Amino acid sequence: ACGGGGTDSNTDSSGGGTTTAAFDAANGKVFNPSDKKGGTMKFAISSDWDSVDPGDTYYGLSWNLARLYTRSLTMFKVGAGSTSSELTGDLAEGLGVPSDGGKTWTYKLRQGLKFEDGTPITSKDVEYGVSRSLEKSALVNGPTYFNDFLDLKGYKGPYSSKGQDNPAIDTPDDLTIVFHLNKPFGGFDYFAQIPATAPVPVAKDTGVKYKEHVVSSGPYKFESYEAGKGFKLVRNDQWDQSTDPNRKALPDGYDVTIGANADDIDNQIIDGSLDVDIAGTGVQPAALSRVLGQPDLKARADNPLSARLNYTSINPNVGPLKNIECRKAVEYAADRTTYQTAYGGPEAGGEIATGLLPPQIPGFQKLDVWSMGADNKGDLDKAKAALQACGQPNGFETNIAYRAERPKEKATAEALQQSLARVGIKLTLKPFPTGDYFSLYAGKPSYRDQNNLGLMLNSWGADWNDGFGFLSQIVDGRVIRDTGGSSNLSVNVPEINTMVDQAIAETDTAKRDALWGAIDKRVMEEAVILPGVWAKQVTVRSTRTTNVFVNDAYGMYDFLAMGIQ
Amino acid sequence: MVAYIIRRLFGAVLTLVVVSMITFGIFYLVPRWAGGTAESLASRYVGRTANAQQVADAAHGLGLDKPFFVQYWDWLQAIFVGRDFTGVGPAPVHCPAPCLGYSFIGRNPVLPDILDRLPVTASLAFGAAIIWLIFGVSTGVLSALKRGSIFDRAAMGVALGGVSLPIFWTGLVSLVIFSYGLHWTKPGGAYTPIEVNPGEWAYSLLLPWITLALLFSAAYARLTRAGMLETMGEDYIRTARAKGLRERTVVTKHGLRAALTPIATIFGLDVGLLLGGAVLTESTFSLPGIGKYAIDAINTNDMPKVMGFVIFSAGFVVIANLIVDVVYAVIDPRVRLA
Amino acid sequence: MTESIAREGVATQTPSKEALLSVQGLQKHFPITKGLFKRQVAAVKAVDGIDFDVYKGETLGLVGESGCGKSTTGRLITRLSEPTGGRITFDGSDISHLGTGAMRPYRRDMQMIFQDPFSSLNPRHTVGAIVGAPFHIQGVKTEHGVKRAVQDLLKLVGLNPEHYNRYPHEFSGGQRQRIGIARTLALKPKLIVADEPVSALDVSIQAQVVNLLEDLQEELGLTYVVIAHDLSVVRHISDRVAVMYLGKIVEVADRESLYSNPRHPYTVALMSAVPVPNPRRRESNQRERVLLTGDVPSPIDPPSGCRFRTRCWKAQEICATTEPPLVVREGDSPDHATACHFPVADNEEVAGRSKAA
Amino acid sequence: MPAPDAFLDVRDLRIHFPTDDGLVKSVDGLNFKLQRGKTLGIVGESGSGKSVTSLGILGLHNKRNARVSGEILLDGTDIVSADPEAVRKMRGRRMAMIFQDPLSAMHPYYTVGHQIVEAYRVHNNVSKAVAKKHAIDLLGRVGIPQPDRRVDDYPHQFSGGMRQRAMIAMALSCDPELLIADEPTTALDVTVQAQILDLMRDLQQEFNSALIIITHDLGVVAELADDVLVMYGGKCIEYGSAVTIFEEPEHPYTWGLLGSMPRLDRGVTNRLMPIKGTPPSLINVPSGCAFHPRCAYEPQTGGRGTTEVPELVESGRGHLVRCHLPVAERKRIWQEQVRPKLEAGS
Amino acid sequence: MVVGPDASISDQVPVGEPPAEAEGSQKAIEGRSLGQIAWRRLKRDKAAMAGGIVIILLILIAIFAPLIVHAWGYDPNSFHQETMDPATQAPTSTFPFGAFDSKHLMGVEPPFGRDIFSRVLYGARISLLIAFLATLLSVVIGATLGVIAGYLGGWADWLISRAMDLFLAFPILVFAIALAGVIPDKAFGLSGDTLRIVLLIFIIGFFNWGYMARIVRGQTLSLREREFVDASRSLGARSGYILRKELLPNLVAPILIYATLLIPTNILFEAGLSFLGVGIRPPTATWGGMLSEAVRYYTMPHFMFWPGLAIFVTVLAFNLFGDGLRDALDPKTR
């Protein structure tokens, strides 16, 4: 069942619904549509995510979830298939209005918006939410788009630049908010859907502690919050359906358990006592054979493709890998099937990737830069030839870094170790603590170069489904910082940087998509990235949920739409 | 006795200071062996947009650039007077006394976090302790009384097996069978506090209790048996029989009473150790207790948490030691504490 | 059972009055610590100022009740422990405070026999190694090699020399005690201190060892200090006897004089308490017995003045204030010294079934 | 011969222990009788089976590791074959025991008073307070000063002599008819020993109980016993009145015991007369007369000593001896050879 | 030189031995040492002997793992993807879980189909190596410090006893985990598995000496009170002599006993560390590591079963043997 399996789902028309259980029934269509209100949804996850603070979060699941208790300026449409990739106004009446060649963006807020305590939401609250998210030394987790694109003129944020006004954001009246950018950017509406644009009342902002009491602007508010253990959401009576065309708010509340046993989550979903694993990464390997093996269970499973690439960065700054021939040898010698197996096989792991851009992102093209050999098991002859050309005919030694707590990355490292050994490239496995992987180890240029980290496992999901949302943070060499923390571990080619600038500035969508596609190919040619798999997962639908469908923007079930039977 | 307790408390505090110093030393030194500098250590706390100056400020504000003893002193002092950190985040961060450290990854002081998890670990430890005391001791006593019988051999065989089983394996196997397979018990992870729902509480801890108790029951059965065999051979048992006491009285009042004394000691220490974090059990059953906290802290490389944990659990052991000694003196009139 | 070689030669001849060992004011206090800082709050005055001489070739017996400081005295004179005060002169040299190294040469001349034949032999060493140890430790060269010397010693103490390679656990208590004795004899010592050498043995074995000690003394001209609590054994083996009470010597005299004419009330009580193996004299024994009441006071806080006064039926006021010196009493032979204000007179009626107050 | 209506009648008592190394015949065919108000002394070397016998009489051997056979008739009831529960009820009430080492024989965790009260209350249905009063009474009777205060002390707070007194009080708590004292004074100093022996004698007279005193100290036996039983290798080798045993012993082993002992009541003998060799193994008891390897007169038995187990035969009124030597010969040897040597120098 | 006639009594054999043996033979009988007696006792203890045999087998297996694997297995790290269903990541073998197959004796490991048999065998090498050497380290540190504390007493004792308390108060497991987590990749001229093995040995050994020291100290204290030490001193022996010649031979038995009983603890300790992911680095096979992987595949119980069984059998064997050894060398405890 290989080969472009996921792409067909995108062609489905949105809004279609079905009630017959079948494999992949909620992928691209709505399974079990219903408008019934009531009930409490049970969510669980095995390990905590960064934060529930809208200004301090960068996890897809968190952005998906945040829509329950906050509203941002714009949002992805709530719908199956490609619908979910489209933006629409949320707090704002509609999408932003660009002016000044895309350097200024203006949004009009809806009437009658209120916080959970009844105070009206104004454009000032939105400005404050964005401003505080700039404080990356306090709210460290969120994306840095606003830091990078707003014309801040030295403004650091409401904590650091106390008493100053954010010069990049104007609020001419309570319902209007204007953003000034430092360069033209056509995709600002994507920025506007980041949870950081959710309004935050200044008086209630407790900085890093705000996560303990997020003030709701959405249909649900926090009833309780216990760090690391879970929280409960209940209806926010100040939310007004009339101000919100996107949310149906079917359940009466949500119980979110954090730190549950991962295998148990699978079991509970299978037997119906739990609704959703909010991690959205699919069932655990233990349940996989069961789910795929038993027809009745398989009929309850979906196999969505997410806009995520699991790949390996090849460090062009260490040892023989400085020579592109040696990097080519790695590309040729890698056995892509074991890479895929390491991630869970064709269904649970993903499709073998040929380039960076996942198929569902506009601009995608099927590349064939480096031969993957017969059955994708690697082209050993070419690899050997490349090694010869590199002057290392007998191979060489280098290290492969991965995140210690990620078994799949560990398996991948083992898989690469095996497959590269076939041409004499010896890999030593180097696990690093997940939390510091980017900030201190693989993500820190001085560290990775000094410690001879030749290969580094990496994984990147689109912030949203377009070329910028996917590629900008991993191919632009200028995001690499000496202090570490960048997701781009190996791509720093001036020519590519220029191409990125061109793509950003391009206002024509089709041309822009093509430009991103070209960047993809160009990066591949550098042989600094060994693509692994475009992630897919096998997820199981709970028996009691309604309105189940995969939101393509997040690559997982849409939490907002679900209801209880 | 009072003087003794005071002296021991004094010793306990000293022990903790030394433990903390060693721990601190190791966590201070090892990252530096690995090539860490004050700046590189600080850089994890400053976020992704920080520039070199901000990193340097953070390193300074956290005191990472100070010599070892100054840093240790700062840490120690914080326990009594609290501490302010600067350079990380726009405002100074205050960690109120008693400050066992402040986690910049979790953005909170360590102690309240640990205390928050204590009920889980305590529930686990005490619940299991009750089970293993009942099972272990009664099996041990019966075995000793029926020495050489089939029961004795079987029980001791099982006990030897029990102490030879790795707890994480027993835990996994029982999880797979009883939780995933038969759905009899909860697999852990979702702990319900006793005050919320005692039934749920017990239900959620059932499997960890049994698993932990299995290991300890086995050990205690062996200990009790050995102790009983020893005391039942004592002269005073013969005296008790010569007085014409009923065998049951002889066994319980004279034999068991004496045999249990050393077991009480070990029991105290075991519970003390467990309260300081049943690491393997908690991670096998994903119980959000102190042990899991420690593992998580280690996995996220959150050194202030690890430090705080080490001191906290060492404190339990030290206090358990002290209590055991005092209790011993109460149980055994021959022991005079001076 | 044939009678032994007559012992008259040695027994009748008065020991030469040359002191081999001389002890003056010997003290040993064991500190008792307490409180937060382990302050010394008191001391067990195990031995509290004793004087005696041991003459060449004689046997001095040391008797007393349990805990009166006999063993401590023995350990002090063999310098196994450090005296708190006083002087020990051995063969003319002051050895009171010599260190381990300085003491080593003297150790050849002064040996010890221990009470417990089970714990005094290292269970992991062969008999040969145990008896040969003195040669190794002192670096003594032997004419025909150590093995030969050891076997000679074994023969000397009545053991089969073939058992050179056996381990102590293969021997009975009496045989073990012989091994211990062989070890002490290896270096041909002048003085042997025996701390309860036979108390751990059965009666029949006890006699074998006592005989052996006597024979060896005769053969090798040894000087003994024998510590025992069994008055009959002490009488049998000793030439002179010292009686200890609570860290003090209360009476010292030659055997005949002491047993026939005890002066100190404690000695009297001690001797009268020994059961006599004669059922016919049962009644008279009971009548003559002085029964002491109470227990031996604690050596931590001994009674003032005369230490025996708390149990003595003759005690008067002076006993509480003045400590009686150990001196020769009127009418006694010159080597019969008693530390008592009111020594028991020759034909004093001390007994009766009344308990001594 | 003891009168037929003996209070305690032990008949052919055998107590064997099967062990890894073989069968330990600790007691092997023991017979004796004891009347009320009389005292029997049992002497013998270490390991001759004295303690095992006394435990056997109290029925304290564990069925699992001891094989007890024969009869122990206490006032007509056979303890060996009786129901264990019945024997338990007899223990403490009808027969009691005083052990050698009072420190280890008393429970360290309970007060002395508690331990006496416990002994009293198993057999008497009285309140704790009454029992405690009784305990204080008893402690006073055995000569413990301030018994009302010391009753609440723990054994370790007593001195050795006081502990032994407390043991005696405990044994006497139910006025037993048979009292067995297993080396009651061995751990004590002579002065204390004298007090205890005195006490036991007085108490026995007061209660008119039968007393068995076990010891290896012939002096103690001479002080207390009416009759003496000499044990060797698990067997009785000589039995007789105390005077007979001390003045006309007929067994070479008894001679040896007497000869081994320095005595204060005699002059200083020049030499002790020990028994050569060591006590026999109870697993491989020497063939024939168990004493033959150590016996100087073994050649005079004409080889029977090594092959034939001698019978215990009466050689005079109530005097039983287990020896191959002809009676006349034994008497002659004692009179002509042994006795003079023992008394030499007196 | 004639000593009194009854003093030179011919030696009798001690109680418990047939008199005939000694009586008849005047020639030197080689005495049996305590070691020989212990061995005789041990031989009678069937469970202990079984434990001992298993231990020997395990050691042989560990040593000859490459040969055995060569005959019946595969390289422990090589993949056998053909044995796995790529989608479900379960073994395709018709044998239950792929085990007991002639190709893969214990089945194969998800997801790559590595041969479990070979990995278990290779795991034995690591487990035993670490357990043995760590025990050795603990024993060396513990015994040395214990003897010093017990023999010298005073300040040395105080200091060492406090250090012992300290180490016993440490939450060792967590501490070891934390430490193993921050170990650098290269140090002391070592790297990779070698470095980690060395460091694990060091960590496990270093944190476990307290118990050993406590026992040795206690033993030394009681031995010091035995009169043979005084006897040696009264002969003028120096401390060094007493330590080496008098005390040490008597300490061998307890040290041996507790070393045997420490080994299983250390095996569990290492497995625990590997289980928590801070032990030896993958792909090197260790039992604990295999178990921690197996957790994710609990629906394929064979993967959990074999390494768990290996740990269990090994630890059990050492416990059995250690118990037996204790009974044999120290009959008091029976």
Ligand SMILES: Nc1ncnc2c1ncn2[C@@H]1O[C@H](COP(=O)(O)OP(=O)(O)OP(=O)(O)O)[C@@H](O)[C@H]1O
């Ligand atoms: N190392 C020590 N520390 C403290 N007190 C001690 C020590 N050794 C002996 N004593 C005390 O000193 C006193 C005399 O003891 P010592 O052993 O000399 O008596 P003893 O006469 O030999 O008694 P015994 O007949 O019981 O052997 C006792 O009260 C004893 O408790």
Ligand SMILES: Nc1ncnc2c1ncn2[C@@H]1O[C@H](COP(=O)(O)OP(=O)(O)OP(=O)(O)O)[C@@H](O)[C@H]1O
């Ligand atoms: N439970 C037992 N199992 C095996 N042998 C035993 C047992 N109890 C006693 N014995 C053996 O029985 C023999 C007689 O022991 P017993 O205690 O009666 O001697 P004893 O005459 O009282 O000696 P002592 O004077 O030393 O007290 C000894 O050899 C002893 O080892």
Ligand SMILES: [Mg+2]
């Ligand atoms: Mg002594």
Ligand SMILES: [Mg+2]
């Ligand atoms: Mg006895």
Ligand code: NI
């Ligand atoms: Ni003599």
